[in-house]
Amino acid sequence: SQKIEQNSEALNIQEGKTATLTCNYTNYSPAYLQWYRQDPGRGPVFLLLIRENEKEKRKERLKVTFDTTLKQSLFHITASQPADSATYLCALTKVDSSYKLIFGSGTRLLVRP
């Protein structure tokens, strides 16, 4: 069955450092991989999308890589700030009738001042 794995342990880093979150998947061939941010009690907020034929995508302090051979995506936040503290969700999509998102369980990031 399809499986999307994100590190279930919280990532605790010092302000200013780079946070790196991992998303691994099996038994799936996504067309897109997306990263969302979720704050407690709130809906997911879209951050970045990377396509299967792309290796890397950047947006301001965010960078995503996508390795379809390893079936892995890395999500980096450079110069992290306490305001970056949240849960980060990886989501996969296929090109089909619905384009539904299949989410991982998320990794909680805590940035200490």
Added chain:
Amino acid sequence: EPEVTQTPSHQVTQMGQEVILRCVPISNHLYFYWYRQILGQKVEFLVSFYNNEISEKSEIFDDQFSVERPDGSNFTLKIRSTKLEDSAMYFCASSGLDRDSNEQFFGPGTRLTVL
């Protein structure tokens, strides 16, 4: 900035009762979704809706669930006879014309508590 809205923010109901969760997607979006998140668990897909019909539904979306877009702005999720295990956050999402981007915009959610 346009946003997806959902009402109510919190719904408490008795087991066996019907509930209707309401969503107003971003206007000019064409693709609509319901997801749910049980406390402490991952966000799960329930159903997708396009061109006034369901395009895909998950195993969770059984005969007790239905969706409607009655008036071109609202998008509703109905649970006919709620069960304890239906307690969760329910998120509505919409996405626009550009299928190539597939960015989905989520609402703030409705917390459903079934007693």
